[in-house]
Amino acid sequence: MTVITLTIDGRSVATASGATLLEAARAGGSAIPTLCHLEGLSPVAACRLCLVEIDGDSRLQPACVTAAAEGMVVRTTSPRLAELRRTVIELLFTEGNHVCAICVANGHCELQDLAVAVGMDHSRLPYRFPSRSVDLSHPLFGLDHNRCILCTRCVRVCAEVEGAHVWDVGWRGEHCRIISGLDQPWGAVDACTDCGKCVQVCPTGALFHKGDGTEEKEGHPEQLQVLVRARQQGGAP
Amino acid sequence: MEIPNPETNQPRTVLIDPVTRIEGHAKISIHLDADGQVETARFHVVEYRGFETFCEGRPFTEMAAITARICGICPVSHLLAAAKTGDKLLAVTIPPAAEKLRRLMNLAQICQSHALSFFHLSSPDFLLGWDSDPAKRNVFGLIAADPELARSGIRLRQFGQALIEALGGRKIHAAWAVPGGVRAPLAEGLKERVLGQLPEMFAIAERALALFKQLMDTKLGEEREVFGSFPSLFMGLVGSDGRWEHYGGGLRIINAEGSVLVDGLSEDAYASVIAEAVEPWSYLKFPYYKPLGPEAGSYRVGPLARLNLCERIGTPRADRELIELRQRGGRVVSGSLYYHLARLIEIVACLEGIEALLNDPGIEGRHVRARASVNALEAVGVSEAPRGTLFHHYRVDANGLIEKVNLIIATGQNNRAMNRTVTQIARHYLDGAHLSEALLNRVEAGIRCYDPCLSCSTHAAGSMPLQVRLYGADGALVEERIRG
Numbered sequence: 001m002t003v004i005t006l007t008i009d010g011r012s013v014a015t016a017s018g019a020t021l022l023e024a025a026r027a028g029g030s031a032i033p034t035l036c037h038l039e040g041l042s043p044v045a046a047c048r049l050c051l052v053e054i055d056g057d058s059r060l061q062p063a064c065v066t067a068a069a070e071g072m073v074v075r076t077t078s079p080r081l082a083e084l085r086r087t088v089i090e091l092l093f094t095e096g097n098h099v100c101a102i103c104v105a106n107g108h109c110e111l112q113d114l115a116v117a118v119g120m121d122h123s124r125l126p127y128r129f130p131s132r133s134v135d136l137s138h139p140l141f142g143l144d145h146n147r148c149i150l151c152t153r154c155v156r157v158c159a160e161v162e163g164a165h166v167w168d169v170g171w172r173g174e175h176c177r178i179i180s181g182l183d184q185p186w187g188a189v190d191a192c193t194d195c196g197k198c199v200q201v202c203p204t205g206a207l208f209h210k211g212d213g214t215e216e217k218e219g220h221p222e223q224l225q226v227l228v229r230a231r232q233q234g235g236a237p
Numbered sequence: 238m239e240i241p242n243p244e245t246n247q248p249r250t251v252l253i254d255p256v257t258r259i260e261g262h263a264k265i266s267i268h269l270d271a272d273g274q275v276e277t278a279r280f281h282v283v284e285y286r287g288f289e290t291f292c293e294g295r296p297f298t299e300m301a302a303i304t305a306r307i308c309g310i311c312p313v314s315h316l317l318a319a320a321k322t323g324d325k326l327l328a329v330t331i332p333p334a335a336e337k338l339r340r341l342m343n344l345a346q347i348c349q350s351h352a353l354s355f356f357h358l359s360s361p362d363f364l365l366g367w368d369s370d371p372a373k374r375n376v377f378g379l380i381a382a383d384p385e386l387a388r389s390g391i392r393l394r395q396f397g398q399a400l401i402e403a404l405g406g407r408k409i410h411a412a413w414a415v416p417g418g419v420r421a422p423l424a425e426g427l428k429e430r431v432l433g434q435l436p437e438m439f440a441i442a443e444r445a446l447a448l449f450k451q452l453m454d455t456k457l458g459e460e461r462e463v464f465g466s467f468p469s470l471f472m473g474l475v476g477s478d479g480r481w482e483h484y485g486g487g488l489r490i491i492n493a494e495g496s497v498l499v500d501g502l503s504e505d506a507y508a509s510v511i512a513e514a515v516e517p518w519s520y521l522k523f524p525y526y527k528p529l530g531p532e533a534g535s536y537r538v539g540p541l542a543r544l545n546l547c548e549r550i551g552t553p554r555a556d557r558e559l560i561e562l563r564q565r566g567g568r569v570v571s572g573s574l575y576y577h578l579a580r581l582i583e584i585v586a587c588l589e590g591i592e593a594l595l596n597d598p599g600i601e602g603r604h605v606r607a608r609a610s611v612n613a614l615e616a617v618g619v620s621e622a623p624r625g626t627l628f629h630h631y632r633v634d635a636n637g638l639i640e641k642v643n644l645i646i647a648t649g650q651n652n653r654a655m656n657r658t659v660t661q662i663a664r665h666y667l668d669g670a671h672l673s674e675a676l677l678n679r680v681e682a683g684i685r686c687y688d689p690c691l692s693c694s695t696h697a698a699g700s701m702p703l704q705v706r707l708y709g710a711d712g713a714l715v716e717e718r719i720r721g
Contacts, residue, residue, distance in 0.1 A: 101410070102302040136296060136636035139610070144296075187636075210637070211608060214302035214412040216420075 006072040021063035021074060022050055030076045033085060033114055035092075035203055036151035037064045038221055040228035041160055044152055048088050049114070052076050060084070086118040087125075094125045095174070097132065097146035098204070104217040105205030111149060112204075132177070137187030141199050141210060145177055148206040154178065154198035157224065166192045178206075200224065265680055267663045275667050278659040280652070280684060281519050289642045297326055297611075297633050302412045304629065304644070309409050310353065313346035313401060314622030316414045317484070318629040322618030323416025326633060327609040334602030335418030340484050341594045342404050342414070343620065347483060348438075348587040349397025350623035351540070351580040354688040355445065356390020359577060362682045363452050367675040374678070386448070389441040393584070396438050400591070403427050418606035428595045435592055439554070442584045446558065449578055453565070457574060463665045464683050465573025465658030468493030470526055470536035471545045472650070473626050474619065477501070479548030481555075481586060483621040489546050490526060490536065495569045498526070504619035507628055511645070522649045535653035538625025539687065540579035545569050550582075552589035558582040573658055573686040580688075611637040622647050624688055648689040658683040 002017035006024065013028035020043070025032050035047040045062035052063045055073035063076070075081070092098075092111060100106050132145035152169060155178065159165040166189050170179035181189035199207045201221045208217045270276040288307055292300065301319035305312040317339055324331055357376045365374050365382060373381070380387040398408045403424060405411025413420050453461055475489040476482040487501035490510065499510055514523040514531045526534035536542075545568075550556050559582060566575050594600055615632045625647030632641040662683045666676040 101306060102299055104299075134294060134296060134638060136638055142296060210296075210610070211298060211416075213298045213415045 004068060004070040006068055006070065006074065008074045009076055015068050019068050021052060021061070021066045021068050021072075024068040025052070025063060025074070025076055032063050032076050033117060034064060035110060035114060035149065036153065038153050038157075038201055038224065040224045041153060041156040041201075044156070047092075047149070047151060049085055051081065051084060053078055053081065082118070086120055089115050089118050089120050090123045090125050092149050093120070094123050094127045095130070096149065097129060099146075102214050103147065103205040104208045104212045104214060105147075105219070106215045108215070108218045109205060110203035110219075130174075135180075135186050136210060137185035138192070138194075138210070139187065140194055141186070141196065142208050143178070143180075143186060144206055144208070146206075147204045148178055149204060150176055150178065151203060152178075153201040153203065153221075154207060157197045157201045161224065161227065162193060162195050162197050164191045164193050164195075167198065197224065265659055265684070267659075267667070267680075275660065275663045278656065278663045278680070279518060280655045280659050289644060292639050292642045295639050297323055297631055297637050297639055298416060300629070300631065300639065300642075301414060301416070302410070305410050305412070307644075311346055311350050311623055312410045313342055313405075313414075314620055314627050315629070316411070317343055317620040318618045318622075318627045320414035320416055320419075320618070321620060322616045322629045322631050324418075325616035325618060326611055326613050326631065326637070327416050327607070328612035329417055329607040329609045331418040331607055332602060332604045333599055334422065335605040335607075336484075337594055337597060337600040338404060338419050338423060338605065339414055341591060341600065342401055343483055344587040344590045344594070345397045345400035345404070347397075347621075347623045348584050348591075349394045349401070350688075351584050351587075352390055352394040352397065354623070354685075355449075355577055355580050355584075356387065356393070358688070359682070359685050360386070360390070362678065362685070363449070363457060367678050367682075386445070389444065393438055393441050396434055397587075400431055403431075415606065417608055420606065422603050422605045423601050428601075431591065432595055435588060438588050439585070442581060442588060443554075446578075446581045446585070449581060450561075450565075453574070453578065460679070460682075461572055461574050463662055464679075464686055465654060465661060466571055467657055467661065468571055469654060469657075470498070470529070470534065471542035471569070472499075472526070472536045472538050473543045473546045474621050475500075475546050476551075481543060481547040481550040483543075488619070488626070491546055491569065493569055493571055495545075498528075504617045504628060507617060507619075507630075507645070513645070513649075519652070521652050523652045524645055524650045525653070532653075535657075536650065537573075537654045538647050538650045539576060540583050540623070541570060541573070541576045542625060543621065544579045544582060550586045552586055552593070555582055555586035555589055558585060573654065573683070576686045576688070611635065624648055625650055648687065651687045651689065655684055655687055655689065658686065 003014050004017050005012060005014050007013070008025050008028045009030050011028055013024050015024040015027060022032055022034070022037065032052065033049045035049050037043055037050065043064040045065045048062060050063040051060040053075040054061055093115065098111065100109070100112055103109065106112070134145065135143040150169065155167040155169065158167050166180050168179050169176055170183050171177060180186040181191065186192065199209060200219055201224055202219055205217055265278065265280050267278045268276045288304065292303055295303065300323065301316050304315040304319045307315055320339070361374045361376065361379045365378055376387060401411060402408045405413030470490055470492050472488065472490045474482040474486045476486040487503060488499060488507065489497060489501070490499040491497050502510065510527055511524050512527045514525060516523060523531060523535070525531045526536055528534065544559060544562060550559055562570060562575070562578060562582060566572060611633060614635070617628060617630045619626060619628050621627070627647060628645035630643040631639055633639055659680055662680050666679055
């Protein structure tokens with residue numbers, strides 16, 4: 001294994017060649033916020049929260065899909081990045097209908113935690129209040145499009161880990177939304193194995209167990225890593 | 238406040254805007270005829286909420302949390318009504334421990350809300366006097382004048398709030414009652430802690446009772462006859478054996494003579510006896526007893542109604558007070574000033590109820606939640622809120638998404654009684670040429686007998702006609718616009 005050395009937030013970090021900047025930064029003790037990223041799933045760089053500054057590159061780069069390179073000088077925090085991350089969170093809040101007070105995930109929500117972390121005490125952008133639906137057609141689970149941030153964790157876990165590929169992203173632009181089957185009600189999709197992995201990895205209250213009320217959803221995305229490692233090792237975790 | 242010009246010979250309007258020390262915003266208008274006599278007086282609710290509409294499309298499992306947020310004063314009432322409606326959509330019988338715990342929380346809620354109404358909001362009127370400086374006629378003035386009474390009121394409210402918090406995890410908007418039961422069983426050590434506090438709370442309630450009864454017999458003798466003293470129907474929940482009830486039982490309606498018009502009616506059939514009228518000048522609806530029509534069928538709910546409806550409370554101290562109340566006011570007490578006395582009696586009943594529930598081993602059961610899918614598409618849930626009977630009525634689709642919501646709130650049911658009370662007080666105290674501060678205070682205090690909660694009761698959307706009237710300084714109508 002070739003080891004490369006780079007500088008992250010003023011610290012010298014050694015990492016395996018081929019590692020992403022996110023992996024290198026976390027190994028080196030720098031906390032980079034992420035939302036769409038989940039260890040065990042392929043990265044998609046959709047949320048843009050992990051953008052970092054790299055010396056010699058005028059553009060910001062998403063750490064989850066940028067390979068670490070020898071001699072790179074990277075900053076994971078700066079006033080510019082802080083402003084940008086807060087704006088990203090504000091955009092996510094304003095383009096959906098996120099009402100924490102009555103949400104199943106209140107208190108256990110990654111989006112809510114990040115809003116606190118980036119200091120979003122209010123939104124500087126106007127709320128759009130889109131008209132979106134709730135799908136309760138599945139016997140066990142529900143999908144509330146109002147709370148979906150299109151991170152596509154559910155799409156990836158279903159296709160890559162469960163192998164059922166129930167979920168996809170349908171439509172375009174502001175009409176983008178998660179669809180099941182060929183845009184059928186979830187309960188009508190035969191491919192669904194009722195495994196619930198999509199619910200476990202959802203960072204918000206968009207996917208939930210039916211019957212759960214306010215504050216009752218506690219997602220456990222870390223269980224995915226146990227499963228993925230177990231498969232890689234071909235045995236028990 | 239808009240003082241009419243006594244020189245003109247036009248119909249005049251007196252506005253009290255806003256009415257203070259009630260939960261929410263409202264205004265009162267007094268319409269005078271050309272002779273300066275009170276023609277009519279109205280209590281306007283000028284807030285608009287719209288809960289019934291924006292709940293549509295949401296999973297019914299969220300209704301407890303959404304509707305609890307209608308109000309921060311008595312969120313428990315909506316929580317319980319929503320959870321009870323949810324139980325019926327699941328078609329489950331909740332575990333016995335869960336029902337006992339829900340009852341315990343409702344008693345704590347009634348206790349803290351009544352303490353707020355009596356000590357913080359209303360007692361400054363009685364104790365500091367109608368003509369006292371408005372800047373001091375509030376809870377701070379009370380603290381200065383009678384620190385012990387003010388402190389004990391705060392302690393009593395704190396007791397109820399702390400019990401709600403201990404059960405539900407927080408004082409306000411605890412999402413603890415859910416369709417099928419409650420989320421957590423009784424916490425260890427709570428029983429002993431609450432039982433230890435009860436003697437002090439009984440003492441506070443009994444001191445307040447003694448004080449208010451003395452005021453009723455002396456200083457408030459005139460107000461007792463003028464503040465909403467008229468015959469009307471009363472409605473509320475009554476236990477199957479005629480006992481005072483706040484959570485289960487059936488609906489009873491009596492008339493001013495005490496004759497039972499409706500008894501043991503299931504909440505499912507509420508629409509067969511209750512209809513809702515709409516007036517163009519208020520966001521508050523006017524429910525009434527159908528067979529008698531909107532005027533004669535108007536009824537009162539709340540503490541006084543509950544005490545008028547039941548045969549007995551079923552606990553010794555509260556029953557002694559109930560007998561005394563009936564000795565003072567008759568078997569069916571019709572004066573709304575007695576609402577305050579009824580509130581204090583109910584505080585005693587709640588404290589006794591809390592004691593009995595905590596000493597019941599059944600409340601310590603660990604199985605507190607039944608789970609099921611949607612098994613019914615329409616349900617009505619009812620509970621007694623501190624201010625009166627609260628109905629939640631939901632219709633859902635096969636998956637449990639809300640299609641239709643109707644909420645009937647205590648303050649709405651007392652709406653016509655509040656208007657009659659305002660008119661009665663204005664007629665009695667208004668001297669055509671002179672508007673005294675004491676009159677305006679009495680009009681507001683008349684409303685406060687009902688402890689109206691306007692944030693709860695203005696939830697309707699889309700159906701409310703709106704009338705806007707503009708009056709000139711001389712009292713003449715300048716412009717009128719009507720919508721809907």
